[in-house]
Amino acid sequence: MxxxxxxxxxxLLAVFVFSAVMMGLTPILMAFxxxxxxxxxxxxxxxNAVYECGxxxxxxxxxxxxxxxxxxxxxxxxxxxxxLFLLPIASVYKSLPAGAIAGILVFIFLLMExxxxxxxxxxxxxxxxxxxxxxxxxxxxxQATL
Amino acid sequence: xxxGLKSELQKAGIFTTTLNDLYNWGRGNSLWxxxxxxxxxxxxxxxxxxxxxxxxxxxxxxxxxxxRQADLMIVSGTVTKKMAPQVVRLFKQMPSPKYVxxxxxxxxxxxxxxQGYNVLKGIDRYIPVDVHIPGCPPRPEALLHAIMALQRxxxxxxxxxxxxxxxxxxxxxxxxxxxxGSHDLLPPKHDVLWHPEPVQRS
Numbered sequence: 001m002x003x004x005x006x007x008x009x010x011x012l013l014a015v016f017v018f019s020a021v022m023m024g025l026t027p028i029l030m031a032f033x034x035x036x037x038x039x040x041x042x043x044x045x046x047x048n049a050v051y052e053c054g055x056x057x058x059x060x061x062x063x064x065x066x067x068x069x070x071x072x073x074x075x076x077x078x079x080x081x082x083x084l085f086l087l088p089i090a091s092v093y094k095s096l097p098a099g100a101i102a103g104i105l106v107f108i109f110l111l112m113e114x115x116x117x118x119x120x121x122x123x124x125x126x127x128x129x130x131x132x133x134x135x136x137x138x139x140x141x142x143q144a145t146l
Numbered sequence: 147x148x149x150g151l152k153s154e155l156q157k158a159g160i161f162t163t164t165l166n167d168l169y170n171w172g173r174g175n176s177l178w179x180x181x182x183x184x185x186x187x188x189x190x191x192x193x194x195x196x197x198x199x200x201x202x203x204x205x206x207x208x209x210x211x212x213x214r215q216a217d218l219m220i221v222s223g224t225v226t227k228k229m230a231p232q233v234v235r236l237f238k239q240m241p242s243p244k245y246v247x248x249x250x251x252x253x254x255x256x257x258x259x260x261q262g263y264n265v266l267k268g269i270d271r272y273i274p275v276d277v278h279i280p281g282c283p284p285r286p287e288a289l290l291h292a293i294m295a296l297q298r299x300x301x302x303x304x305x306x307x308x309x310x311x312x313x314x315x316x317x318x319x320x321x322x323x324x325x326x327g328s329h330d331l332l333p334p335k336h337d338v339l340w341h342p343e344p345v346q347r348s
Contacts, residue, residue, distance in 0.1 A: 042316055046238045046323065051212055054232030054239075 071123050078114045166305045173217075174297035177245065180216035180236065181209035185223025187250035187283040194286035204293045213239040218296070219273075220289070224252035224259055225266040227331050234323045237273045242316070245300070247292050248275040251282040258282065271335035274318055 035041075050061045089096075089104055096104075118124060152162055163171075183191060195201045195209065210216040213236050225233055237246065248269050251257030256267035269275065276299055277292045284292075318339070324331040 042242065042319060044238075044319060046235060047241075047319075049239070051214065051239065054236040056235075 071118070074114055075118055075123065078111050078118070082108070082111050167301075169305050170301045170303050173243065173303070174300040175205040176208075177204070177206040177218040177293065177296070178208045178210050178216050179206060179218040179220050180213055180240065181211050182236070183222050184225060184229065184233075185250075185252060187222035187253070190283045190286055191220055191222045191249065191289060194289045199286040199290060201290070201293070204290065204297070206293050213237075214241065216240050217244050219244065219246045220249055221246060221253040221269045221275075222249040223283075224257065225269050226264050227266055227326070228264065230266045230269070230272060230331060231323050231325065233269065234272045238319060238323065243303070245277075245296055246273055246275045247277045247279065247289075247296060249279045249289060249292070250284055251280060254278045254280065266331070268340075271340040272321075272324060274314060274339055 050057045085107070147162060147164065155162055183189075193199060195207050201207045206218065217240065219233075219237055219240065221233065237244070246269075248254045252259060252265070253269050254275070256262070256265050259265040260267055266272075270278075277295050279288050279292045281288050321336050321338070322333075324333060326332075
């Protein structure tokens with residue numbers, strides 16, 4: 001160690017942090033400078049259009065998906081994962097000790113709790129509401145529904 | 147740089163190059179084709195990218211599913227008039243510099259379907275084709291040969307200030323995408339791109 005790092009033990013650390021940051025930033029900066037110098041950005045309507053395999057899009061595409069999609073995820077978990085785990089359990093059910101049965105029951109209870117929650121919330125009614133359909137192609141909307 | 151001096155320096159173990167050569171070397175050896183196939187030639191293109199013919203040797207195996215990331219369009223197969231606007235549109239969505247290989251008899255001239263009412267008689271009527279490959283379909287070796295020919299062509303590109311390739315691309319970008327008319331595509335061809343020699347009949 002030279003005298004500089006002996007005076008301030010954090011100096012070495014600072015050098016390391018600086019090097020680490022620069023290793024990440026330098027390629028990005030080089031790419032940026034290189035693009036500015038040699039690049040040929042020529043945006044137009046077609047190039048900036050939404051990529052739809054060469055076809056023109058007929059609806060507005062920059063809408064976010066509904067955040068309520070998590071409900072489908074939960075119900076999927078309840079039905080699908082339950083079956084997935086119960087099938088192997090069923091094949092060895094007779095030879096399982098009492099502790100394992102209790103564990104399985106806790107697992108089923110947790111999933112059933114989700115099902116009861118979804119049922120009570122009325123999420124099992126699979127109805128399409130026409131008032132919440134996709135946005136019109138001419139009017140971009142901030143919030144769209146599935 | 148003088149070729150003789152370059153050769154002498156190489157004998158002394160010093161490798162010299164220019165930024166232009168370096169740039170073209172990078173471009174030529176990292177061609178990313180757009181992943182789309184139109185007809186039977188696409189099967190040969192797929193075979194070319196697989197292990198037997200190994201397109202990866204030429205750095206061109208990274209088939210991209212989006213035109214934003216591609217710089218090589220391999221028009222592999224028959225271009226019907228219904229498909230032609232989409233092909234031109236995809237070409238326009240690719241960033242410059244971009245290159246086109248017309249693969250097979252159909253893509254370069256309409257091939258066996260040339261007399262058909264619905265087949266485009268060569269994609270070079272709408273987009274600038276760098277390399278034409280004849281054959282029906284061309285063997286994978288022919289596509290490899292086309293890639294090598296394209297690499298030789300890229301090696302002739304200039305960087306600054308003329309930027310030949312980009313200027314050409316800019317000119318082409320201003321051309322409209324053809325639309326479906328009542329009988330044919332409108333326009334049936336772009337005159338700046340497609341001007342064949344007049345047929346001499348004796």
